[in-house]
Structures are given as C-alpha cells and as structure tokens.
Amino acid sequence: MAIKTVGVVGCGLMGSGVAQASAQAGYNTVVSEINQQLLDRGLGMITSNLAKAVEKGRMTDDARKSVLGRLKGTLVMEDFKDCDIVIEVVLEDMTEKKRVFSALDRICPPNAILASNTSCLSIIEMAMATKRPDKVLGLHFFNPVQVMKLLEVVRTLTTSDETIATARAFGESLGKKVILAKDTPGFIVNRLFIPYLLSAIRLYESGAASKEDIDEGMVLGCNHPMGPLALADFVGLDTVFFVANALFDEFKEGRYAPPPLLRKMVAARYLGRKTGKGFYEYK
Numbered sequence: 001m002a003i004k005t006v007g008v009v010g011c012g013l014m015g016s017g018v019a020q021a022s023a024q025a026g027y028n029t030v031v032s033e034i035n036q037q038l039l040d041r042g043l044g045m046i047t048s049n050l051a052k053a054v055e056k057g058r059m060t061d062d063a064r065k066s067v068l069g070r071l072k073g074t075l076v077m078e079d080f081k082d083c084d085i086v087i088e089v090v091l092e093d094m095t096e097k098k099r100v101f102s103a104l105d106r107i108c109p110p111n112a113i114l115a116s117n118t119s120c121l122s123i124i125e126m127a128m129a130t131k132r133p134d135k136v137l138g139l140h141f142f143n144p145v146q147v148m149k150l151l152e153v154v155r156t157l158t159t160s161d162e163t164i165a166t167a168r169a170f171g172e173s174l175g176k177k178v179i180l181a182k183d184t185p186g187f188i189v190n191r192l193f194i195p196y197l198l199s200a201i202r203l204y205e206s207g208a209a210s211k212e213d214i215d216e217g218m219v220l221g222c223n224h225p226m227g228p229l230a231l232a233d234f235v236g237l238d239t240v241f242f243v244a245n246a247l248f249d250e251f252k253e254g255r256y257a258p259p260p261l262l263r264k265m266v267a268a269r270y271l272g273r274k275t276g277k278g279f280y281e282y283k
Contacts (some may be wrong), residue, residue, distance in 0.1 A: 001111065001166045003027065003173075007086035009100055011042025011073065014117060015089035017145025020046045023070045024146070025174045030072045030079050039073045046071065049146060077103050085113040085170060087139055092242055094121055098129040105130035113163055115139040119190055119239075120246040123183045124156040133158035137167055140187060141176075143235075151176035156183040185250040186243065194244050195255040197235075198262070200228035204279070205261040211279050229279040233272030241266045 006022040008015050008031040019031040019042075033039035050067055053059040072079070080086050086108060088100050097116060104114050114136045116126055127136035138154025151171040155164055164180070171178040181187040186194060200218075204211050215227020232240050240262065247256035265271075265278065272278030 001084070001113075001162065003084045003166065003170050005030070005083045007080040007083035007104075007108075008032070008089060009077075009080075009086060009104070010089035011039055012089070013045070014141060014143060014145060016042040016045045017143065018087055018089055018117065018141055019071060020049060020067070021141075021145050021174050023067045026070070028070050028072075030074055030083060032074045032077065032079070034075070036075065039075060043071070043073050078107055080104060081107050081109070083108060083112055085115060085166075087115045087117055088126075089117040092118060092121060094125060097121065097126050101126045101129045101136070105132060111135070113137070113166060115167065117141055120185045120187075120243045122185075123154055124158065127156055127158055134160040135163050137163055138181075138183065138187070139167060139171065140181075140189075142189075149175070149177050150189070151178050152181050152187050152189060153178055154181050154183055154187055185247050190243050191247070194240065194247060197228050197232045197240055198244060198255065198257075198259060201232065201259045201262050204229060205259050233278035233280055233282075235272070236274055237262060237271045237278050238266050 004027065006027045006029045008019040008029065011019065011031045011033045015031060019029050023029040031042065033042060050059065050064045054061050054064050086104050088097060090096055090100055097118065101114055108114065114130060116123055116138050117140060118138060119140060123136065123138045127133035130136060137156060137159045138152065140152035140154060142148035142150050153164065153167050153171060168178050179188060200214055203209060204214055211229045215230050218224045218227045226234065241258050244256055244258045269275055270277045273282050276282050
C-alpha cells in the first residue's frame with residue numbers, strides 16, 4: 001500500500017515531531033489538536049525547528065517553505081478522511097486512546113492504517129475499538145523525533161503482514177531505522193531502559209553516591225552521552241513513573257517498581273526539565 005497523506009492526532013512535543021518528520025519526508029500531513037491554542041503552540045514548534053535548520057545550513061529556505069506547504073493544522077477529526085495512515089499521539093490514557101481509534105475508524109478510508117505512538121499501553125486494546133484490527137499497530141517514535149533515528153514498529157496478534165510491511169516502508173522513508181517488537185508493555189527499548197533509570201534512582205536514594213558521580217560514572221565509564229539521572233530529567237520523571245507502573249502492573253517484577261523517591265518527586269511536581277527541577281535544576 002502506498003502512503004501519500006499522513007494524519008497525526010496530537011500536536012504536542014511528540015506529535016509535532018511526527019508531523020514535521022512526515023512533512024519533511026514529502027508527505028502531505030494533517031495534524032490535529034483539541035483547541036487553537038495548543039495547535040498554534042505545536043505548529044509554532046515546527047516552524048521554529050525548521051527556521052533553526054535553515055539557520056544552521058541543514059535546509060534551504062525553499063525546502064522550509066515546501067515542508068510548511070505540505071502541513072495542515074486542524075481542530076476537526078473529519079479532516080483525516082483522506083489519510084492513508086493516521087498516528088495517534090495523545091495522552092497515555094487508554095480510555096482516550098480507544099475514543100480516538102473508534103472515531104478514526106468511522107472517519108478514515110477502509111484501507112487506512114491506524115497507529116499508536118504509545119510507549120507502553122496495550123495496542124490490541126486500541127485495535128479492538130475498531131473494525132479493522134488487522135490494520136492497527138504501534139509506531140513508537142523517540143524524542144526528539146526529528147533527531148532520533150529509531151522507530152519501533154509494534155505488532156499485535158491481529159496485525160496483518162501487509163500492514164507491517166507498509167509501516168516499515170513508511171518508517172524507512174522518514175529516515176528511521178525500524179525494529180520490530182511484539183505488543184508487550186515497554187516493547188524493546190523501554191523494557192530495558194526503564195529498569196536502568198530506576199536502578200540509578202535507587203542507588204542515589206540509598207546514599208551510595210551523589211547524583212553527579214552516578215551520572216559521571218555512566219558517561220565516562222560506559223561512554224553514555226548522558227547519565228541516567230540527567231536522562232530521567234530529560235525524559236520527564238512523570239513519564240518514567242507512568243511507564244514503570246505499567247510495566248510493574250503487567251510483570252509484577254521488583255525491577256519495574258518505582259522507587260519511593262521517584263514517587264515523591266512526581267507528587268511534588270519535580271518532573272525534570274519540563275518543570276525546571278528534577279534531580280537537577282534548570283533555568
């Protein structure tokens with residue numbers, strides 16, 4: 001199946017990134033939000049990213065204008081009626097995701113693929129809110145989408161081979177390296193990544209080392225570009241907490257259990273870079 005028009009439900013940090021990547025790859029792209037203020041903010045992020053790319057010589061001004069010309073913002077779900085693939089990037093709430101998938105199923109053409117960018121929720125549950133479970137799968141992008149090269153394609157019990165093949169080709173057309181995962185909580189990356197972050201938080205919580213030494217140890221000792229506590233701040237401590245809880249609920253293994261310190265920091269709204277304070281402080 002050939003993809004010509006891409007839809008993105010949600011124009012926040014991740015949604016705007018997916019929309020930008022799609023438009024840059026040459027696809028006509030429709031991106032939605034629930035109100036004009038959020039839509040303007042998301043489109044503004046895309047405009048700013050493209051302007052910076054021109055400034056740094058990574059893109060010509062004509063190319064920037066072409067990308068923006070392929071991009072359409074909307075507040076109306078019915079504007080997805082001509083899309084070949086629609087990617088849901090809304091809040092990590094199953095009830096809301098099922099509502100979106102049910103609406104898309106009614107609006108989109110029968111052959112359109114419906115995908116979720118969820119990092120840990122069950123995609124088969126979303127698929128069963130539609131009458132096309134064979135055409136539903138996960139497309140898990142990584143932040144920032146326009147920079148990170150990986151795309152996890154997530155297959156449910158009902159996803160067809162044709163859907164997987166089309167999704168893989170689409171991901172590769174965005175310049176992504178595609179890996180295939182089964183529909184289990186955390187897929188591949190977060191299944192390994194979250195326990196790593198939680199172990200670092202437990203180590204810090206126990207008083208075994210300072211946060212600076214923990215991070216420097218992993219940067220210089222393992223050649224990681226960023227230490228685990230700084231990385232948790234970058235991801236967002238609320239996101240780490242949410243995914244950890246989802247993994248623990250599924251597997252009931254101690255390595256996925258959020259440490260008390262993480263729980264308290266989330267309660268205090270010390271969420272990392274997004275709030276200006278997490279394990280570190282940010283101006």
